[in-house]
Amino acid sequence: MDATSISGVLPHTKLPKFHQNFARSYARGRPLTFVSCHSLEGLHGLYTPSSQALAFFSSNSTSKRTSVPWGSYVCCPVHKRNEVGKSFCAVGVGIFGENVVEHQSDSHTMEDKVGVLILNLGGPETLHDVQPFLFNLFADPDIIRLPRLFQFLQSPLAKLISVLRAPKSKEGYASIGGGSPLRRITNEQADALKMSLKAKNMNANVYVGMRYWYPFIEEAVQQIKRDKITRLVVLPLYPQFSISTTGSSIRVLQSIFREDAYLSRLPVSIIQSWYQREGYVTSMADLIQKELEKFAKPEEVMIFFTAHGVPVSYVKDAGDPYKDQMEKCIYLIIQKLKDRGIDNDHKLAYQSRVGPVEWLKPYTDEVLVELGQKGVKSLLAVPVSFVSEHIETLEEIDMEYKQLALESGIENWGRVPTLNCTSSFITDLADAVIEALPSASATTFSTPRSFSEVIDHVPVRYAMKVFFGSILAFVLLFSPRMILALKNHLF
Numbered sequence: 025m026d027a028t029s030i031s032g033v034l035p036h037t038k039l040p041k042f043h044q045n046f047a048r049s050y051a052r053g054r055p056l057t058f059v060s061c062h063s064l065e066g067l068h069g070l071y072t073p074s075s076q077a078l079a080f081f082s083s084n085s086t087s088k089r090t091s092v093p094w095g096s097y098v099c100c101p102v103h104k105r106n107e108v109g110k111s112f113c114a115v116g117v118g119i120f121g122e123n124v125v126e127h128q129s130d131s132h133t134m135e136d137k138v139g140v141l142i143l144n145l146g147g148p149e150t151l152h153d154v155q156p157f158l159f160n161l162f163a164d165p166d167i168i169r170l171p172r173l174f175q176f177l178q179s180p181l182a183k184l185i186s187v188l189r190a191p192k193s194k195e196g197y198a199s200i201g202g203g204s205p206l207r208r209i210t211n212e213q214a215d216a217l218k219m220s221l222k223a224k225n226m227n228a229n230v231y232v233g234m235r236y237w238y239p240f241i242e243e244a245v246q247q248i249k250r251d252k253i254t255r256l257v258v259l260p261l262y263p264q265f266s267i268s269t270t271g272s273s274i275r276v277l278q279s280i281f282r283e284d285a286y287l288s289r290l291p292v293s294i295i296q297s298w299y300q301r302e303g304y305v306t307s308m309a310d311l312i313q314k315e316l317e318k319f320a321k322p323e324e325v326m327i328f329f330t331a332h333g334v335p336v337s338y339v340k341d342a343g344d345p346y347k348d349q350m351e352k353c354i355y356l357i358i359q360k361l362k363d364r365g366i367d368n369d370h371k372l373a374y375q376s377r378v379g380p381v382e383w384l385k386p387y388t389d390e391v392l393v394e395l396g397q398k399g400v401k402s403l404l405a406v407p408v409s410f411v412s413e414h415i416e417t418l419e420e421i422d423m424e425y426k427q428l429a430l431e432s433g434i435e436n437w438g439r440v441p442t443l444n445c446t447s448s449f450i451t452d453l454a455d456a457v458i459e460a461l462p463s464a465s466a467t468t469f470s471t472p473r474s475f476s477e478v479i480d481h482v483p484v485r486y487a488m489k490v491f492f493g494s495i496l497a498f499v500l501l502f503s504p505r506m507i508l509a510l511k512n513h514l515f
């Protein structure tokens with residue numbers, strides 16, 4: 025790695041809020057070292073990292089000879105490298121030299137087996153699966169964030185909401201053939217990635233781990249153990265990072281790794297987000313260009329990016345970088361199109377909101393109505409937070425939003441397909457994996473708490489959460505009228 029491309033160790037206080045929270049969760053009572061991955065944001069003009077990855081250096085290594093500080097957390101940019109297998113984080117290795125050298129000697133005695141763990145959300149495969157799938161989703165403290173005092177309500181609340189929402193969700197899944205195609209498509213992407221890595225001279229086992237349905241992350245990790253993988257790259261299939269998606273899956277992964285002697289010594293790197301990668305941006309621009317050409321007057325088409333939303337509190341209170349990354353992502357795609365002389369109007373909106381809280385705005389449905397009223401006649405919808413077809417593209421966009429747009433005066437509707445197994449995209453993911461491959465010498469693991477716990481450090485905010493959490497719990501659990509209202513209006 026080019027040493028000059030690293031800007032040095034930044035003081036903790038200069039990290040963006042999200043990384044401060046993240047770091048704080050690791051740092052409790054332990055020395056913490058941060059290497060400048062966060063400086064990526066500020067360094068965009070100087071160098072463009074191809075993706076962002078985290079490497080976790082172990083505190084509970086079983087090696088008696090280890091002398092690294094406990095709980096040290098190294099986060100660094102991943103750089104393009106030609107040589108597979110070299111350290112991707114020179115600064116980290118520099119800091120933890122003694123540890124690295126000792127584990128290097130251990131690992132040289134073992135056969136090098138590379139694993140790639142693809143993370144995705146998962147989806148119900150039959151209508152029967154819908155309610156238990158929804159239960160798993162709402163039982164996630166990174167999806168419904170309750171104050172610590174009220175976490176005992178997580179499970180009953182998840183049960184209640186999943187039962188109330190299931191009928192509406194089932195209708196949606198029924199309309200797309202009775203289940204989510206996410207597992208099939210993610211498996212196809214995994215196979216394609218394996219082939220692409222092989223074409224680049226890297227033999228790797230590729231595993232799929234889903235957060236809320238089969239095959240669960242836990243199952244994938246067990247297989248990784250059985251296969252005796254010696255180096256692991258974790259690749260969430262979300263281009264942009266959100267606490268609710270990549271963050272949640274990483275938390276699960278880390279809690280599994282923390283408890284296991286073998287896994288806690290496994291060198292792991294996590295690709296946090298990859299919306300800024302040249303290959304991804306180009307692939308998206310290609311798909312958009314191709315769909316634009318299907319319109320009678322391509323230059324008059326509004327390019328309408330629609331991303332999955334998150335509650336505003338994730339961004340404002342918890343420092344979720346999702347909105348920021350989404351906006352940067354759109355900017356990069358639009359620049360790429362402009363470079364090709366495609367200068368259409370564009371707009372970003374957020375879809376799929378759930379529940380009574382405020383979500384990121386503008387809302388997709390409201391914008392579609394406004395655009396129709398303003399006289400937009402041709403619109404190309406671009407799903408931008410997903411890389412595989414699923415209920416929110418096939419039902420929400422293709423059915424609900426299309427109908428709304430046509431009713432609002434938009435006459436020509438088009439939709440860009442998701443990337444799925446597009447070869448330029450898969451090749452780029454393979455490059456991202458190769459660039460992120462951890463050194464065999466790095467020992468890795470992590471011990472974060474959930475993001476909801478992390479933000480509870482601010483006493484006033486915590487008190488407010490307890491207060492509002494009490495009201496919410498009271499209303500949800502004891503008010504039949506409110507349950508009826510939720511059922512009718514929100515779910």
Ligand SMILES: C=CC1=C(C)c2cc3[nH]c(cc4nc(cc5[nH]c(cc1n2)c(C)c5CCC(=O)O)C(CCC(=O)O)=C4C)c(C)c3C=C
Nearest residue numbers: 145146147148167193204206266268332334378409414415
């Ligand atoms: C970037 C992608 C996603 C974000 C961010 C996200 C946040 C988020 N989602 C919910 C609630 C639901 N999500 C559901 C399904 C679902 N969501 C995503 C992606 C993101 N979610 C995917 C890929 C899927 C799977 C779709 C499939 O084909 O099965 C559902 C279930 C479907 C439904 O009933 O509408 C819910 C509910 C929240 C609350 C949230 C952020 C806090």
Ligand SMILES: [Fe+2]
Nearest residue numbers: 145332376416
């Ligand atoms: Fe979702």
